Amino acid sequence: MTPATDNMSSADERRAALLGETGWRARMPPLLGPTQVPLAAPLVMLAIIAVGMVLAAPNFFAVGNLRAIALDASLIMLLGIGMTAVITARGIDLSIGAILTLSSVAFAAALKDFGLPLWVSVLVGLTVGALCGLFNGLLITRLRMPDFIVTLSSELVFRGLALVYAGGGVFFGFPEVITFLGRGRVIGVPMPLIIALTLVVVAHCIFAYHRIGMRLHAVGGNPTAAKRLGISVTGYRVGVYVFMGIIAAIGGIILTGRLDAVVASGAVTILLNTVAAVIVGGTHLFGGRGSIIGTLLGAWLLATITNAVVMLGFEAFWQHVAAGAVILITIALYSRRNTRAEE
DSSP: OOHHHHHHHHHHHHHHHHHTOSOHHHHOOSTTOSSOOOOHHHHHHHHHHHHHHHHHOGGGGSHHHHHHHHHHHHHHHHHHHHHHHHHHTTOOOSOHHHHHHHHHHHHHIIIIISOOOHHHHHHHHHHHHHHHHHHHHHHHHHSOOOHHHHHHHHHHHHHHHHHHHHTTOEEEOOOHHHHHHHHOEETTEEHHHHHHHHHHHHHHHHHHHSHHHHHHHHHHHOHHHHHHTTOOHHHHHHHHHHHHHHHHHHHHHHHHHHHTEEETTOOSSHHHHHHHHHHHTTOOTTSSOOOHHHHHHHHHHHHHHHHHHHHTTOOTTHHHHHHHHHHHHHHHHHHHHHHHHHO
């Protein structure tokens, strides 16, 4: 076999691996996936906080407090799944809080104002979330508008629509099925955590091992090369925004069940917490590398920090200071690691 033939063969093998055309068992990497996302930083920080809280507040590990942390982490974890996909594909979505709110208002309006069956109302909420994501994705890809500007603007549009319809009012009193999704427990485990962890497992398997995940990393890492390999870069970029919209709608329904209410002016800070969890979890801000497991750890870290600040008796404002410090420390560690790798 000639060197030229060898080169063609190796190139074909690389293309097949990238496009997911080989057997999944042959490609299956270690448990955490092939993305080589560093997970040491959030793990070490969680360990440090755990040791510190053992000494400072032993009741931090009481079942009730751990359940509260799980509830806080579950929503960030859930939204982080969609945001991880968006950022890995070299995008950003600043409108997730508004999509969550608008889809919740649409769900509540369908159920209470129009008297639609529960399953139809849920479908309306999910559809609104998907359409919001499609709106963002098409503007970004078809009109070649910056994703930062598009999603920042659509945040105002979507939130404005929710406020216009709700008129500053509050929807409350939802069916038991919905409140169970937000407040219920199975063998003592909160339902939001069960839903979030289930979706994390499914998303991780797709993200790390399936051809969709491989192609998504290729789109974010080098769009030009991905296009030459036959990957629909535009399709994947639109797809992640639609996926983000659906995930935000699911989060909105779960939050509705937890609060037993829909407030059109709510979910203002959820964006920063979600992006922070994704970045702290090791997903590269400029695309091409991401981890669902890392996002899970980031969500738990942020929820743990918030709870620890309260348990230690500090004012609530210190939560933002602590979370911001953790983000800066984590990014500094990743930057130093990347610098060493380049050297």
